Amino acid sequence: MANPSPSKLAYVPFVxxxxxxxxxxxxxxxxMLKGIADYIEDDFRRWDLFDKTPRVASHSEEGVIELMxxxxxxxxxxxxxxxxxxxxxxxxxxxxxxxxxxKVDTGYPVLFSEMTVLTALRTAxxxxxxxxxxxxxxxxxxxxxxxxxxxEFQALAMRVICGIETLRMYDVDRAATEKAVRNLDGFGFTLxxxxxxxxxIEGAQIITTCTADKQYATILxxxxxxxxxxxxxxxxxxxxxxxxxxxxxxxxxVFVEYPPQTRVEGEIQQxxxxxxVTEMWQVINGTAPGRTNERQITLFDGVGFAIEDxxxxxxxxxxxxxxxxxxxxxxxxDPDDPRDLFGMxxxxxx
Amino acid sequence: MANPSPSKLAYVPFVxxxxxxxxxxxxxxxxMLKGIADYIEDDFRRWDLFDKTPRVASHSEEGVIELMxxxxxxxxxxxxxxxxxxxxxxxxxxxxxxxxxxKVDTGYPVLFSEMTVLTALRTAxxxxxxxxxxxxxxxxxxxxxxxxxxxEFQALAMRVICGIETLRMYDVDRAATEKAVRNLDGFGFTLxxxxxxxxxIEGAQIITTCTADKQYATILxxxxxxxxxxxxxxxxxxxxxxxxxxxxxxxxxVFVEYPPQTRVEGEIQQxxxxxxVTEMWQVINGTAPGRTNERQITLFDGVGFAIEDxxxxxxxxxxxxxxxxxxxxxxxxDPDDPRDLFGMxxxxxx
Numbered sequence: 079m080a081n082p083s084p085s086k087l088a089y090v091p092f093v094x095x096x097x098x099x100x101x102x103x104x105x106x107x108x109x110m111l112k113g114i115a116d117y118i119e120d121d122f123r124r125w126d127l128f129d130k131t132p133r134v135a136s137h138s139e140e141g142v143i144e145l146m147x148x149x150x151x152x153x154x155x156x157x158x159x160x161x162x163x164x165x166x167x168x169x170x171x172x173x174x175x176x177x178x179x180x181k182v183d184t185g186y187p188v189l190f191s192e193m194t195v196l197t198a199l200r201t202a203x204x205x206x207x208x209x210x211x212x213x214x215x216x217x218x219x220x221x222x223x224x225x226x227x228x229x230e231f232q233a234l235a236m237r238v239i240c241g242i243e244t245l246r247m248y249d250v251d252r253a254a255t256e257k258a259v260r261n262l263d264g265f266g267f268t269l270x271x272x273x274x275x276x277x278x279i280e281g282a283q284i285i286t287t288c289t290a291d292k293q294y295a296t297i298l299x300x301x302x303x304x305x306x307x308x309x310x311x312x313x314x315x316x317x318x319x320x321x322x323x324x325x326x327x328x329x330x331x332v333f334v335e336y337p338p339q340t341r342v343e344g345e346i347q348q349x350x351x352x353x354x355v356t357e358m359w360q361v362i363n364g365t366a367p368g369r370t371n372e373r374q375i376t377l378f379d380g381v382g383f384a385i386e387d388x389x390x391x392x393x394x395x396x397x398x399x400x401x402x403x404x405x406x407x408x409x410x411x412d413p414d415d416p417r418d419l420f421g422m423x424x425x426x427x428x
Numbered sequence: 429m430a431n432p433s434p435s436k437l438a439y440v441p442f443v444x445x446x447x448x449x450x451x452x453x454x455x456x457x458x459x460m461l462k463g464i465a466d467y468i469e470d471d472f473r474r475w476d477l478f479d480k481t482p483r484v485a486s487h488s489e490e491g492v493i494e495l496m497x498x499x500x501x502x503x504x505x506x507x508x509x510x511x512x513x514x515x516x517x518x519x520x521x522x523x524x525x526x527x528x529x530x531k532v533d534t535g536y537p538v539l540f541s542e543m544t545v546l547t548a549l550r551t552a553x554x555x556x557x558x559x560x561x562x563x564x565x566x567x568x569x570x571x572x573x574x575x576x577x578x579x580e581f582q583a584l585a586m587r588v589i590c591g592i593e594t595l596r597m598y599d600v601d602r603a604a605t606e607k608a609v610r611n612l613d614g615f616g617f618t619l620x621x622x623x624x625x626x627x628x629i630e631g632a633q634i635i636t637t638c639t640a641d642k643q644y645a646t647i648l649x650x651x652x653x654x655x656x657x658x659x660x661x662x663x664x665x666x667x668x669x670x671x672x673x674x675x676x677x678x679x680x681x682v683f684v685e686y687p688p689q690t691r692v693e694g695e696i697q698q699x700x701x702x703x704x705v706t707e708m709w710q711v712i713n714g715t716a717p718g719r720t721n722e723r724q725i726t727l728f729d730g731v732g733f734a735i736e737d738x739x740x741x742x743x744x745x746x747x748x749x750x751x752x753x754x755x756x757x758x759x760x761x762d763p764d765d766p767r768d769l770f771g772m773x774x775x776x777x778x
Contacts, residue, residue: 194761410544
């Protein structure tokens with residue numbers, strides 16, 4: 079009689095939140111942000127290879143639950159992610175996530191991972207990788223409008239990848255700014271808390287907007303934004319949730335991840351359907367221009383795309399070897415005879 | 429300084445393959461099939477409430493990986509499932525699956541579970557629940573064409589829910605039939621292995637076709653099928669994979685789960701786009717006729733729909749309480765201050 083215990087094919091490495099945090103410290107958070115950004119850049123360069131689809135969203139009054147699948151033909155990945163702005167009032171995360179990689183040729187999972195921490199890392203890595211291509215040369219100061227859960231990750235990635243030294247920070251809630259100042263102490267920034275958004279953007283070459291209300295908001299109005307800046311707009315990322323006045327969009331050159339998704343979810347949901355945008359992967363592989371002059375306003379309308387999660391999961395998979403920072407999860411039924419699933423169940427009888 | 433360990437909000441109950449098999453024996457496989465069928469029937473009855481979408485499929489030469497989400501407005505569920513017919517040659521499962529339930533109002537997962545075993549149970553429960561509504565009264569004999577991983581589950585559900593006593597079994601591979609006979613010994617069936625499909629359907633009121641080749645196959649030809657039977661066609665479930673000759677479809681009244689999905693994946697992919705079908709939920713809630721006469725051929729073109737997985741996960745969630753048959757999985761980052769994800773990571777530094 080066959081052994082009812084799962085064979086090793088049945089086990090999938092699982093990276094828990096605790097192990098993901100250990101992995102961050104094992105690698106070093108700055109090294110990890112840089113590493114993930116490099117994986118994302120590599121995957122943007124081979125963009126054509128990927129199976130792309132807008133995320134599959136289930137909207138409710140309170141928020142959204144999304145599945146974000148993609149595949150490069152060899153590996154398949156997807157992320158589950160929610161967005162519930164009102165969660166913070168109940169002591170819960172606005173965004174939680176987990177994800178998976180599987181082999182395309184067998185469909186068997188090869189990695190299952192928490193992605194709440196990893197999404198913060200990949201979102202920041204994406205923003206900084208994009209800013210590396212679009213921000214004005216010699217950028218050293220960033221305005222950070224919205225000092226919530228994503229902000230420190232954004233700041234650190236912009237420092238490691240784009241050389242940002244000064245952070246001008248604003249949030250409607252002073253306590254959020256104080257928290258971010260506390261967390262970023264010791265990372266080598268000059269930290270400048272500001273009492274208005276107008277003050278925050280003074281002297282900044284990069285403006286990051288990262289706020290969480292699910293509504294049409296106007297974090298930046300047109301007269302606040304001068305020439306020659308790069309705007310990293312990452313808070314507006316679902317239908318009905320935007321951060322910028324549409325006049326800013328009209329004056330900017332807008333860069334996006336995947337237009338079919340961004341036109342529904344991004345800042346450009348405010349604009350006509352044929353509003354011109356540049357796909358970021360084309361800038362990276364040299365087939366479309368990025369920044370072309372010093373006075374231009376470049377605007378990254380970042381909503382987060384499945385390929386970035388795929389890159390981040392690939393990075394984790396590659397770094398995991400030899401660390402022991404995972405558990406083996408008995409997720410996949412694997413009878414000795416694959417046609418004998420029923421027999422496996424029968425033989426498991428206590 | 430806050431404790432970096434996850435709070436209880438961070439834990440998601442996980443049902444491993446081993447625990448699912450223990451749950452099956454704890455409940456009893458027949459009771460569980462009946463219980464899942466009841467949950468599916470209840471959810472079909474409130475069909476209008478559900479957020480429905482065809483599954484999101486990623487096709488490759490070797491197979492398919494799919495995500496199947498749905499929501500009843502209160503609970504969200506999805507399943508990951510692959511279909512790789514060539515896997516068995518490598519000692520792997522054709523179909524493996526796992527799934528999740530989450531609260532719509534927070535996006536937080538409440539159950540994560542293996543679904544390879546559970547999918548076999550819910551597929552069988554669906555077939556039998558449908559046959560209860562459509563099969564001729566007094567049906568006692570079922571032809572089971574294809575004796576692979578799903579077959580014993582189908583047989584048992586048809587026995588518990590529809591009163592099937594005699595099984596006439598055929599598979600191109602004799603060893604598959606022998607395995608199924610071995611597994612079903614002791615469940616009270618009269619088991620009749622047959623050497624041809626023609627022999628198998630003799631005297632059967634229900635004909636189940638459940639084969640796994642990814643190709644247009646003709647398991648049943650038109651002249652094999654007489655009047656007054658119910659055909660339970662569950663093997664044809666993706667584009668390019670069918671089991672029945674189209675002349676049988678033309679002579680039958682065809683019942684489906686969700687037409688937009690079945691027209692692409694089911695037997696009716698062979699038929700014109702306006703080929704008439706009846707949605708099974710309408711039969712169950714009494715708004716469409718099921719079987720109307722004794723000579724009618726009813727045909728359930730089952731491809732598997734997200735709501736059935738949702739029902740099965742709901743059933744498992746409700747049965748799990750007090751059994752201890754799950755592990756707590758640290759899947760969700762849950763800092764004390766939800767805006768302080770970065771601080772949580774910092775404080776986890778060893």
